[in-house]
Structures are given as C-alpha cells and as structure tokens.
Amino acid sequence: MAAKSTLTNMVVVLTGTCLVCAALLGGAYVITKDPIAKAEKDKTVKALSEVLPAFDTVSDEPLEAGGCNYYVASKDGAVVGYAIESSTGGFGGELTVMVGIDAATGNIWNTAPLRHNETPGLGAKCEDAGARFRTQWQGLNPAEHAFEVKKDIDAITASTITSKAYTKCVTQALDAYKAITSVISSEDASVISSEVEKSMEEPSNE
Amino acid sequence: MNKLRIILDGIVKNNPTFVLILGMCPTLATTTSAMNGLSMGLATMFVLILANMVISLIAPIVPDKVHIPVYIVVIATFVTLLQLLLKAYVPSVNDALGLFIPLIVVNCIILGRAEGFANKHGVGESALDGIGIGIGFTLALTVLGAVREILGSGSIFNIQFIGEQYQMLAFVMAPGAFICLGYLMVLFNKFIKKEK
Numbered sequence: 152m153a154a155k156s157t158l159t160n161m162v163v164v165l166t167g168t169c170l171v172c173a174a175l176l177g178g179a180y181v182i183t184k185d186p187i188a189k190a191e192k193d194k195t196v197k198a199l200s201e202v203l204p205a206f207d208t209v210s211d212e213p214l215e216a217g218g219c220n221y222y223v224a225s226k227d228g229a230v231v232g233y234a235i236e237s238s239t240g241g242f243g244g245e246l247t248v249m250v251g252i253d254a255a256t257g258n259i260w261n262t263a264p265l266r267h268n269e270t271p272g273l274g275a276k277c278e279d280a281g282a283r284f285r286t287q288w289q290g291l292n293p294a295e296h297a298f299e300v301k302k303d304i305d306a307i308t309a310s311t312i313t314s315k316a317y318t319k320c321v322t323q324a325l326d327a328y329k330a331i332t333s334v335i336s337s338e339d340a341s342v343i344s345s346e347v348e349k350s351m352e353e354p355s356n357e
Numbered sequence: 358m359n360k361l362r363i364i365l366d367g368i369v370k371n372n373p374t375f376v377l378i379l380g381m382c383p384t385l386a387t388t389t390s391a392m393n394g395l396s397m398g399l400a401t402m403f404v405l406i407l408a409n410m411v412i413s414l415i416a417p418i419v420p421d422k423v424h425i426p427v428y429i430v431v432i433a434t435f436v437t438l439l440q441l442l443l444k445a446y447v448p449s450v451n452d453a454l455g456l457f458i459p460l461i462v463v464n465c466i467i468l469g470r471a472e473g474f475a476n477k478h479g480v481g482e483s484a485l486d487g488i489g490i491g492i493g494f495t496l497a498l499t500v501l502g503a504v505r506e507i508l509g510s511g512s513i514f515n516i517q518f519i520g521e522q523y524q525m526l527a528f529v530m531a532p533g534a535f536i537c538l539g540y541l542m543v544l545f546n547k548f549i550k551k552e553k
Contacts, residue, residue: 156420161420164418165423168431169430172431172433176434179438179441183442183445194448266452309526
C-alpha cells in the first residue's frame, strides 16, 4: 500500500500534488472566466428588463449614488427609468433587490431579487414574479406610501424577515433615487443631456 | 470482485445516507426539493468518481504521514473545478446549492471512500465504487427531497399538485428534514433486512 514516509518523499509528493492541482485550477479559471462574467451579466440584464419600462439603451457599467449602484435606461434618447440595486441582510444572508423607477412619474415600475439566500419554500418565494408580494409594488408612488410590512406592504406568509428585508431594500433604493434626482435637478440642462448621451454611448462598445 | 456487485453495494449495502450515515450536513440542508437533492447528489457523484480514480492512482506513491493532506488537495481541486463549471454553465444550480458546493470538500463520504476503498483498489474498481456510492447518495437525496417537497410545498420537481392550504411548511424546514430522514432510514433498513 502506501510508501514509507521520509522527509524527502513527503515534501516531494505534497509539493508535486499542489503544483499539478494549482496548474489545473489556473487553467480552469482562465477557461471559465468569460462564461462566468457573461452569466452574471445576463442575470443583471434580465433583471433590468423585468423592472424597467420598455427601453432601448441602458448604461453598461453601474453608476453610484446614495450607497447604491444604479443603471439609467433610455428610449429614443430620453431617460425612461432608473434601476437601483440595493442590499441588506435577509434571513439566510445578503438579499439584493433591483428596484426599477419610472422616470416620468417617479413611481416604482417593478422590483426583482437579484441575489438571495432565503429559505426555499418560504422566503425564496420572493422570486415568484406573479405572486402578490411582487405585484403589490408595481405603480406605487414613494411619496404616498409608507413602505412598511403590515401597513402598505403585505408580507409573504411565514417569511416576515425576508419580507421586511425586501421592503428595506426598496426603501434604500428610493432614498438613493432621491439622491440621484436631486443631483440632476441641481445641475443645468446641458449637463444632463451630455450625461444621458454618455450613458447611451457606452453600450455601443459591445 | 464482481463489477456489478461494487456498484450495487454502493447503492444498497453501503448506501452512504441510509446505512453508512455519512454526509448528513448536505443531506439535511439541500433536500428542500427533489430537484435540489438531485443536483446535490450529482455534484457529489462527479467529485466522488474523479477523486476516487485519482487517489487510487497516486496511493502507492503517497507517503503514509501526508496521505490526508494530499487527498484533501485532490478533492478540493475537483470541487473548485466543479464550482467554476457550474457558475459558468448552469448558474441556476450554483445559486440553488450555494455554500454546499464548496462544502463537498469536507463531505465525509468522499474522504471516507478514498480511505476505505480507493487507496486499496485499482482505478477501474475505484471508479465503479464512485459510481455506486454516487448513485446511492443521489437516490437517497432525491427521494428525501421528493418526500419533503410533496409534504411541504405540495409539488414534485416544481410541478404543483396540492393546494396551498394543505401544505405542511415544517417539512421544508429543518425539523421536517430530520423526521423524513428518520422514517426513510427505518423503511430502508427494514427492506434490507428482508433481503438478507
């Protein structure tokens, strides 16, 4: 069976094994790097199309405001909506929600969970796009509602913590939206149009 | 040793979940639905077969005192490889299993088979043992996942057939996992005793 242990053969075998394994993993990392990046991007793009009104261009890289990343979507050169990523601690780990805001009205267009570790069968129901918990957000105006579970928001049955975390994400995103809009209104119109153009040019790189 | 016998032993006589009672952590945690159980089983089988084969090959040259570190490095390599592949090509499975993929490294089934079988047998037999134990683990996890999904979520493989008001949520959570596993273990062992 196993060889007798001497210092030399222990060092040689252990080093050899580690070298071969490291080389193998390095190769695998290089091969899978692009598909992994693409899979991550696909997820974001899918979430963007879910939470925003119809758009033709969207900022390629996320912008940052109020501690949240956000994307600006425009159609025919006019900004139609903002998609804001916001995270907080859920029941089983970090919960990240993307909140889409209709630029014309300032209402929530739709929301979608990007990443979560909620309990399957309970909190993970926040993934179910057709369920009441998800549809209730659509068209709500942040100014008219207090976003709090049991007040304006119905929780997912037996998943109060997930529902509260989700609500907190939306509230954070709305705060970030206020920060975004206040920056824009304080700048003059020419700056805005150049910013919009810039955000439209970026995706054309692809 | 008869080849078919090795595979059958892995599924029945040495079933990792119901008889050897190894790898309980992923068994209890990932079997919230039949699909999750099946994915976890297949992921473990992938690592098990490859690790068994490589370890059976290198066992004669590995010095006794460092054999555990060497085996762990080999197993960890395959697990990381698996995780990269899942992330790249089936991100939904990676999301569903989450932390339990990296935890396959310390799954005692794999180290147990390396120590208990692969380092005493040839490549072919070790591969067959990996397939057998892998199938046994996958079947056990799928059955456990299916039972919990039927009772807890009223569905099987995500196909809903029982209304929301008749679902027993407890079975999706930890207590249900223990109850289901206990009863399945009893049934499995009773069935095996009859065989003997």
